[in-house]
Amino acid sequence: MEFTTGVASRVAVGIAMVALMAVGPGCGPAHAEAPAVIGGGSGIALQTSDPTMVALCTMTAVGYDRADRLVGITAGHCAEDAGVAVWAEAAPRTGPIGFVAAKDVDHDWAVIELDPAHVTPVRAVGPSVITTVGAPGRAWETVCKNGRTTGYTCGVVWDANPAEFISQVCANHGDSGGPVLRGDQLVGMINAGITPFGSAEAACTGNGNPIHDPDVSNQITAVLAEIDHLGVTGAGFRLL
Structure with missing residues (x-):
């Protein structure tokens, strides 16, 4: 898409890739942890095709859809595929807080269906x-x-x-x-x-x-x- 400023090239801001040392299934809790506090600006970790790695991105906003599902939005390139698990970066021991329910590669957005039992949604981050x-x-x-x-x-x-x-x-x-x-x-x-x-x-x-x-x-x-x-x-x- 062209802008009047004449942009010469465009590069992905990118995702931060980290090993599953602090997030992901390897650190699953023995007992249920408190729900993760999540809102626009919160760090999230998304499972990648490498089971030892997750991608770190940022949640755009959290709200509800017309079916009253608790959902969040983020950039599409953060999720390799629909269905991948998502964790809260700041609360990894809560376990997965949801999964990628839909994404669009061309327009670069993804919808995360969140588990209300594992998420405390907030407006302020x-x-x-x-x-x-x-x-x-x-x-x-x-x-x-x-x-x-x-x-x-x-x-x-x-x-x-x-x-x-x-x-x-x-x-x-x-x-x-x-x-x-x-x-x-x-x-x-x-x-x-x-x-x-x-x-x-x-x-x-x-x-x-x-x-x-x-x-x-x-x-x-x-x-x-x-x-x-x-x-x-x-x-x-x-x-x-």
């Missing part, structure tokens, strides 16, 4: 609070994102179209799926980084790192519209 779905991101406004790798960071939107937008929010491996916010309004989901002039990627490492490549985010309105159109798990999504 760290400094971010998500209360409503906002209008699409627009050029020259300032937005903020919350990611499990680089935390809560803000930046200007350089360009936007109905499907996605480019912004200067900081993101790095593992931030994929992170919510992009206008105040307490959810407007986007972190998906990829870009190299405007085909240069080597200048990855952002967090607040205080002002010089870095921009990022591409899905417009959350476009994601939710497609989920509704397909009628898959997550259709009719509403926030907590």
